[in-house]
Amino acid sequence: MxxxxxxxxxxxxxxxxxxxxxxxxxxxxxxxxxxxxxxxxxxxxxxxxxxxxxxxxxxxxxxxxxxxxxxxxxxxxxxxxxxxxxxxxxxxxxxxxxxxxxxxxxxxxxxxxxxxxxxxxxxGLTAQYLLKKTLPVEGLQPGDFIVFHAAAGGVGLIACQWAKALGLKLIGTAGTDAKCQVALDHGAAHAINYSKENFAARVKEITGGKGVKVVYDSVGKDTFEGSLECLRPFGLLAIFGNGSGPVPPFNLGLLGAKGSLYVTRPTLxxxxxxxxxxxxxxxxxxxxxxxxxxxxxxxxxxxxxxxxxxxxxxxxxxxxxxxxxxxx
CATH class of the missing domain: 3.90.180.10 (Medium-chain alcohol dehydrogenases, catalytic domain)
Known part of the structure; x- marks a missing residue:
């Protein structure tokens, strides 16, 4: 028994x-x-x-x-x-x-x-398939910025460390200043408190207006539109969770208008x-x-x-x- x-x-x-x-x-x-x-x-x-x-x-x-x-x-x-x-x-x-x-x-x-x-x-296996297999069309190279939502969570803190080991500059988001500090302590290059700041605007500021090649998003509904705004042309939004609820239906034409973007919903x-x-x-x-x-x-x-x-x-x-x- x-x-x-x-x-x-x-x-x-x-x-x-x-x-x-x-x-x-x-x-x-x-x-x-x-x-x-x-x-x-x-x-x-x-x-x-x-x-x-x-x-x-x-x-x-x-x-x-x-x-x-x-x-x-x-x-x-x-x-x-x-x-x-x-x-x-x-x-x-x-x-x-x-x-x-x-x-x-x-x-x-x-x-x-x-x-x-x-x-x-x-x-850990989720962080592995995201950082090693769920990649933008242009790939990721050392020095590239990436965005990772819920960076102080279980997947996020592993990703912060692993991204740093790969030479990537991870921009983490979290809902409190304390969680942002935890992400920084674990290797995030930058951390944004999305309850106080417009994270998309801050990402553009950090990247000199260019945006990032990839956003890893486990939050879903609440961050979807902002995540698209973070991307540079040909960028990838990888939605791997629904912490705030599933992403509602959207017009695919939006991806073209924002620069031939890609969206994927992978699972472990x-x-x-x-x-x-x-x-x-x-x-x-x-x-x-x-x-x-x-x-x-x-x-x-x-x-x-x-x-x-x-x-x-x-x-x-x-x-x-x-x-x-x-x-x-």
């Missing part, structure tokens, strides 16, 4: 319930893993609220770390006793123990702790659709973390039993960096 967090219907944090579930043996292509720590992500709130619909009842959670207890037929990259971490569909990480597909589960290097492993996978799970791509991206992430160039900031820890409060704080923008659920 395992304790797990489940919802029986969509709604607010009050729908999150601790239940006992029976966990069996892994089938072909599956593993059974006993979690040491679980990561929280904004996507979890989308699934809870119904913005991203799933059949009910739903066990939440997209990333965790732990020890592999058993592997099913066909799983060759893991064995019982391995330290492991993952970001993976289907949801179910908010639990002590689970059976799940092994495809996206990676062996965790000994130098990386279970807490760091749980906090880094979904957010397209990028980790195969075992090979998952491992290659994870190897890149593990290497940059082990090198010390990127540190994983865990600023909030909650017990599994306190998951409702964790969701409230996440949605109220009270968190910075990464948030985990602890199981010990």
């Amino acid at each position: 395992s304790k797990a967090v489940r919802i029986d219907r969509n709604g607010g944090p009050e729908e999150l319930k601790i239940v006992d579930v029976e966990v069996g043996d892994p089938g072909p292509g599956e593993i059974r893993i006993r979690h040491k720590a679980v990561g929280l992500n904004f996507i979890d709130t989308y699934q809870r609220s119904g913005l991203y619909p799933f059949p009910m009842p739903l066990q939440l959670g997209m990333e965790a770390s732990g020890i592999v207890e058993a592997v099913g037929e066909g799983v060759t990259h893991l064995k019982a006793g391995d330290r492991a971490a993952y970001a993976s569909q289907p949801p179910g990480a908010y639990s002590e123990l689970r059976v799940m597909p092994g495809r996206n589960v990676c062996k965790l290097p000994d130098a990386i702790s279970f807490e760091t492993g749980a906090a880094m996978m979904l957010k 799970f397209t990028h980790i659709a195969t075992r090979e791509s998952t491992q290659a991206m994870a190897d890149d992430l593990f290497a940059v973390v082990e090198s010390g160039a990127v540190k994983i900031p865990i600023d909030q820890r909650y017990r599994l039993e306190d998951v409702q409060q964790a969701h409230r704080d996440l949605e109220a923008r009270k968190t910075t960096g990464c948030t985990i659920l602890t199981l010990d």
Whole structure:
């Protein structure tokens, strides 16, 4: 038996319930893993609220770390006793123990702790595919400016550090002066408090009126128009989240009028659709973390039993960096 967090219907944090579930043996292509720590992500709130619909009842959670207890037929990259971490569909990480597909589960290097492993996978792999794969048509070169919204969040603080390691000048945005300072402390070249300043105008000022090649936007509705204003001709707006709600329909002619712009809506799970791509991206992430160039900031820890409060704080923008659920 395992304790797990489940919802029986969509709604607010009050729908999150601790239940006992029976966990069996892994089938072909599956593993059974006993979690040491679980990561929280904004996507979890989308699934809870119904913005991203799933059949009910739903066990939440997209990333965790732990020890592999058993592997099913066909799983060759893991064995019982391995330290492991993952970001993976289907949801179910908010639990002590689970059976799940092994495809996206990676062996965790000994130098990386279970807490760091749980906090880094979904957010770190997201930063990896954004900075390495979601690129403007003209590419990115050292010295280029980029804009990254919600720069003091879990993905943002990893991106601040990784961008600096790549020689990029990251302009981060956040909603408070304190969060802007956190972004600067983690490698952002500039930080803009969008609750006080017009971030698009400030970006143009920072770049000498040129704008940037790419904006990485997880906020969505509230920042969409301003993000387009930040772009230079042929620039790319990569919308990878909906923190303020989904972007409403818009006239595609706007992209032509503003300089032959590009807009894309990538997802992590397209990028980790195969075992090979998952491992290659994870190897890149593990290497940059082990090198010390990127540190994983865990600023909030909650017990599994306190998951409702964790969701409230996440949605109220009270968190910075990464948030985990602890199981010990």
